[in-house]
Amino acid sequence: MRHLISISDLTDEDLHAIVARAALFGAGGLDGRPLEGAIAGIYFRRTSTRTRTAFSAGALRLGAQIITFGPDDLQLNTGESTEDTGRVLSGMLDLLVARTADATAELRAWSSAGPMSVVNAMSAEEHPTQALADLATLVRHFGRIEGLRLLYVGEGNNTAAALALALTRYPGVVLELRTPPGYGLEPAILATAAAQASSSGAAFTERHDMEGVPEELDVIYTTRWQTTGTSKPTPDWREVFAPFQVTSALWNSSPKAVFMHDLPAHRGEEVTAEVLDGPASVAFAQAENKLYSAMAALEWCWAGR
Numbered sequence: 001m002r003h004l005i006s007i008s009d010l011t012d013e014d015l016h017a018i019v020a021r022a023a024l025f026g027a028g029g030l031d032g033r034p035l036e037g038a039i040a041g042i043y044f045r046r047t048s049t050r051t052r053t054a055f056s057a058g059a060l061r062l063g064a065q066i067i068t069f070g071p072d073d074l075q076l077n078t079g080e081s082t083e084d085t086g087r088v089l090s091g092m093l094d095l096l097v098a099r100t101a102d103a104t105a106e107l108r109a110w111s112s113a114g115p116m117s118v119v120n121a122m123s124a125e126e127h128p129t130q131a132l133a134d135l136a137t138l139v140r141h142f143g144r145i146e147g148l149r150l151l152y153v154g155e156g157n158n159t160a161a162a163l164a165l166a167l168t169r170y171p172g173v174v175l176e177l178r179t180p181p182g183y184g185l186e187p188a189i190l191a192t193a194a195a196q197a198s199s200s201g202a203a204f205t206e207r208h209d210m211e212g213v214p215e216e217l218d219v220i221y222t223t224r225w226q227t228t229g230t231s232k233p234t235p236d237w238r239e240v241f242a243p244f245q246v247t248s249a250l251w252n253s254s255p256k257a258v259f260m261h262d263l264p265a266h267r268g269e270e271v272t273a274e275v276l277d278g279p280a281s282v283a284f285a286q287a288e289n290k291l292y293s294a295m296a297a298l299e300w301c302w303a304g305r
């Protein structure tokens with residue numbers, strides 16, 4: 001069985017193939033119903049607009065049938081164990097797309113329960129299918145990922161982790177993260193991304209200020225200040241985050257950069273309305289690419305059965 005729980009589950013070939021396929025789907029390249037006969041569970045324990053809709057619509061477009069579960073539906077809520085839940089679901093479903101309440105470990109338990117592919121639709125640690133949509137957006141916009149210069153501004157959250165794990169595999173990529181002090185990437189993600197960059201020929205840096213950001217960027221990316229399922233440990237967190245707002249001033253030294261955001265957006269917090277709704281923004285094309293990357297991820301999982 002193939003599972004997509006972390007970007008690290010994918011070989012370079014898998015990653016390139018899924019991203020290329022997503023870009024093809026975005027260009028109208030769906031031929032037939034490759035998931036005809038498949039039954040996918042769509043289980044979201046946290047709020048979702050884009051990811052849940054993308055996987056539901058994507059599975060239906062590919063010819064699968066879906067069963068959706070909300071946060072209060074399964075007997076997990078009345079104390080049934082993760083393991084027993086996995087044993088039951090894997091006897092009935094071909095695929096399970098799940099947004100967990102907490103750790104990725106729950107998804108790993110389900111992936112080893114039986115013959116059912118598991119897709120991580122966001123956990124506390126990582127948001128791999130967001131990175132796939134973002135890479136498909138880069139391919140659709142620039143025609144390539146190799147050599148792109150990207151600045152990520154904001155919390156080192158699940159999206160940042162997946163982007164770091166994916167982008168550092170591409171030769172010539174420059175990925176600089178500017179994360180507020182105390183809100184950086186987890187050390188294990190930093191270490192993996194740095195090791196990948198040194199073997200692929202990418203450049204990867206994380207800093208905790210907004211001084212001297214790189215120039216001639218291709219992409220400026222941000223994320224909301226309130227990451228799902230987290231709370232801020234100190235009451236002064238807004239003062240810590242304030243310098244990390246993405247404003248048009250960042251475009252002075254990068255006039256050709258596009259703006260990306262995993263959404264939902266909070267205009268006036270992590271980004272100004274001028275940037276989000278301005279001509280450089282591809283944020284809503286990026287959101288649509290979640291559909292195409294969900295389709296590519298589902299197809300890749302199903303092809304491995």
Ligand SMILES: NC(=O)NCCC[C@H](N)C(=O)O
Nearest residue numbers: 051159226227228262263264
């Ligand atoms: N595109 C998305 O999946 N958006 C929802 C959540 C994004 C963000 N990384 C969060 O955890 O709040």
